[in-house]
Amino acid sequence: MKYNIDDILNIFIENINSNKFIRAIFSNPTKENPYKKINLKPVEIKGELFIQIESFKDNKAFHKNYTLDECFDHLKDITESFKQILISATEEEIQVLQNKKGFSLKRKSVIGKKIELSHNKQKNYILQDNTPIPFLIKLGVMSESGKVTKERFNKFRQINRYLEFIEDTLKELQEKNLIQNSMKIVDFGCGKSYLTFALYHYLKNVKNLDIEVIGLDLKEDVITHCNSIAQELEFNNLKFLKGDIKEFHEFDNVDMIFSLHACNNATDYSILKGLELGAKAILAVPCCQSEINQKIDKSSTTEIKGVLSPFGNHGILQERFSSLATDALRALSLELCGFNTKVMEFIDMEHTPKNILIKAIKGNPTEEKLTLKREEYNRYIQFLGVNPLLDNLLKTILKNKQIKKTENKIRLFYFIFLKCIVCLLLIELE
Template identity: 80%
Template sequence: MKIIVHDIIDIFKENISNLEFIRGVFSNPSNPNLYKKINLKPVEIKGDIFIQFESFKDNKAFHKNLSLKETFTYLIEIIKDFKQILITTSKQEIQILQNKKGFSLKRKAITSKKLEFSHNKQKNYILQDNTEIPFLIKLGVMSENGKVTKDKFNKFRQINKYLEFIEDTLKELQEKKLVDNSMKIVDFGCGKSYLTFALYHYLKNIKNLNVEIIGLDLKEDVINHCNSIANDLKFNNLKFLKGDIKEFNQFDNVDMIFSLHACNNATDYSLLKGLELRAKAILAVPCCQSEINQKIDKSSTTEIKGILSPFGNHGILQEKFSSLATDALRALALELCGFNTKVIEFIDMEHTPKNILIKAIKGAPSEDKLVKKRLEYDRYIEFLGVNPIIDNLLQPYFKK
């Protein structure tokens, strides 16, 4: 049966819309410089159906999840580049072959299969298990055959959770036209840099953006090791530098900064540096928020020893309250600096079950909103009865 490109697109549309599409395989490319093979499968992400494209070239696998509209547009671009297409649905296999005369189609009935969007979250991950991903292999998260190692599966989950936040942040930045197809990013306190490598791979290899990423840390041996891995992977625009957050000056303008588990006031200095570098997005996962807790013990005006004495009378409760109070203050201070903020859970299975992530995206708050936020901020500082470092650091950036 002879068909044309439009007919093939209709086959995909019909089976995807009817929830009968299981998978697709594009193989035998007409040009050796193209992807060797492309696999397609449906995935459910936050209640919406996407099509995941897994493309193979030069022994590397590249992944991207496209909306249905984006999927059909992309299919039109690639169909003519492959001599063989296999479409598996819940009821049949459809084989499409291309030669000089055009496309031909054969259908084969199969035992009925039920399409199931996995209840196993692994299948909804941005990065997939059982798929060779070079940077994960290099970092020891995966074996050479692409299987996540048992002792690193928590790290694998953490990386994917992190990339979900990055995916949402990127979408918001693009919708607000704060970034286009290029980004400058700094990761403060990058450590072993699992997430820094994941960020580069996601933005460069999956989202096809032009990126420059710098990881900053104080440990010279860690920095040298990470630079060696980046060179081996040919991650040309990913660099690691030894240095202190306060002294960083490699970029004078950035699109995003990320700070993971910067201890105590190191988080405050990373927020300040984000403002100094005019960052459009700030993502911070604070750690060891001890400053306010210590200052409460020395304060004669704090309501933690007054109205909230049931907390202040117990050291462990005061410590937990102070950690939350610190991050609430950080989020509020960033709003006064002109950002829209959200405080959400960051799941880090390798460290603690739950962490807080402060997400701040550059906004344009009205004067009235800023006045109300400033009143809220001043009341809050008075209630705490302390003079936190972040107040001194960020005050110069408060919008008037």
Template identity: 45%
Template sequence: MEFQQMKEQFLALLQEQTLIYATISQPRQKSNELKRIKLKPIQLKGVYTIQIEYQYERILKHENVKLDAFAHHFDLLLEQFRQIHAQFTDQSIQIQLSKKNKVLWKSDKTQQQKQVNLSHNRKKQYLLDDATAYPFLIRLGVQTEDGKVKKQKYDKFKQINRFVEFIDDSLAHLPEDRQIRILDFGSGKSYLTFALYHYLKIEKGLDIRVTGLDLKKEVIEECNRIAQDLQYDDLQFLVGDINDYNEETSVDMVVTLHACDVATDMALARAVKWGAKVILSVPCCQHELNRQLNAPELDIMTQHGLIRERFAALATDSIRAQLLTLVGYETQILEFIDMENTPKNILIRAYFTGKKATQEERIKYDSFIALLNVNPFLQNELKNFM
């Protein structure tokens, strides 16, 4: 099949309005920040429309395009990508393009006719299904005895699922030939700790051992009772402070959720020293930089207490992410849950790669620290690794 013929045939199929979804992938240039495209049909104000989801390394963007205007967008996408997988109601199609645009077109007829869903607000598909009863969610009061998510707990259910998505994304970075060691600092009531254990141990069947650490004795005792009731034999909770926990020499994953101020930095430093392959951190109450901040160039912002507080918090997490990059981690700052549910919605995700930081990355960090005139706690903790 010729390249032009392929385009015409694919666009003709779209005109039939039988598309269910499509994925366009395999960037022609490895340096392309745009990693893949997803297409799905929706109906906006009664008009059949193709929603284009642009998946970058760190963010998603969406664009809605009317069917008669899609051909131009399709041309631009084919300039950047070499593979298309599309599911229609009656067939699935796989298209592979060579560097010189030679076309391999493979089509498989669908045995049972599929249905197109044009709803713009489709039901979210969770890794933990909201129609399934999970013993740990029932025990924690998120679900009723018959497995229905309680109305007042639905935000918590969404938060748990968002966290499980991060865990699922991290699987490729965890060891496969031995038991996986996981620590959760500041586990609190441990909704997410139980979710982590359930997903990795029960759903994925992995050999893991998880420890949750918190200062509240009563909370820890209750969490241990729940773990025993659920027969989660490789999950334990201990009373203790991050600084005082010296039971480990090597850890695979460190989770730190809402550890206040420099307690987050203590946990991040410990994770680096243990050589953790995965770090998931949701910071809280970032006061350290707010106290130190001395940047006359930013006075137009920082003269206002509210703005100063928010800026200092964002600067703190930016510094944390950059420091982790400087010591060999691939680091991202992601939205944990919607801002409407909580302002504490940033998650720092870091995967250890061992990649040496570039001189440019170091200069950017030093320049930023000099601008703010601060001396971050985490920088001092990691100085021997930089």
């Protein structure tokens, strides 16, 4: 049986007015729709009922609360803009599918579903408070009973935020068949290693993966302390090494590298080492990006002193611009090397100003896309008017990739040539 738009709207109106509406998820947008997904749910603010509309566009989420009348005014446009809708109510779930002929429905009865009207509901962390977790207790984040200490709650939030990125990255790697059930991971500049221990616990004890994890740092006392904790926790495939990123040769290849708050060019060397080791995922949270800022002051061609002189005329603005410009260059450089990149907020600015995370997953771009990316990269370098260290580091990587590509073409040519010779010989023998 086919339904029209008014039938679908009546389902919403009836469930909302009878206080049975829990949520709705709109997905599979039409071609004209700028939003990837939209969620609806009821919220109570200062005793008044609203419908919150959460819209997803360009990897960003936008929230707005509407009165019931305002929401009903928007519902028709939203409903017509998506091919798939899941409506959850206290007594049933309704799957709505839209095609050129109209709408079709599938209804399923449910029992015991409750409406959550809290506007600020408790955060559902990957690692839960009030649940004893040995490594968090050992690191002083939790008490023996599993209660997160007040002084370390920001660290607890940071760890969970980090694991959210790890979870998303793991899912993407598995969906692209870049990994199976084992991983080799390196944490460059691991420091006190809160996140390294969290990573190991999550992948080994929660996700049950076969993993090897190495934390690398320059401070010998920190390395000794972290190895001692790893042994006490019986994290057998986690070890910490003292050494420089540039000299790391413990693994021949890796699946993922992570670099948290590596100062200035240490992030660039982490990226370079990840590329050299064939990393399938690179996660970096840069720190103290001062190189480009210093080089801008000495450049006679930079547009920061030209078109963007309102930035260049003020030291603090130029410094902040340079930090963003540096991270943009890093993301662009990884794209030039065949990665798909995203730049995201790692944790709220109120907890640390160093809150930009660069996430790069190995892709399979076409030659045409790489050519366009090279043109974009060259324009950007010319605009900055500086010669960044990362640009020099990448030249070797890109040169080696080109050599390898040429060698593969030569091998393919000889293979085809030899195959033709064999075919001709077989013909002669016949």
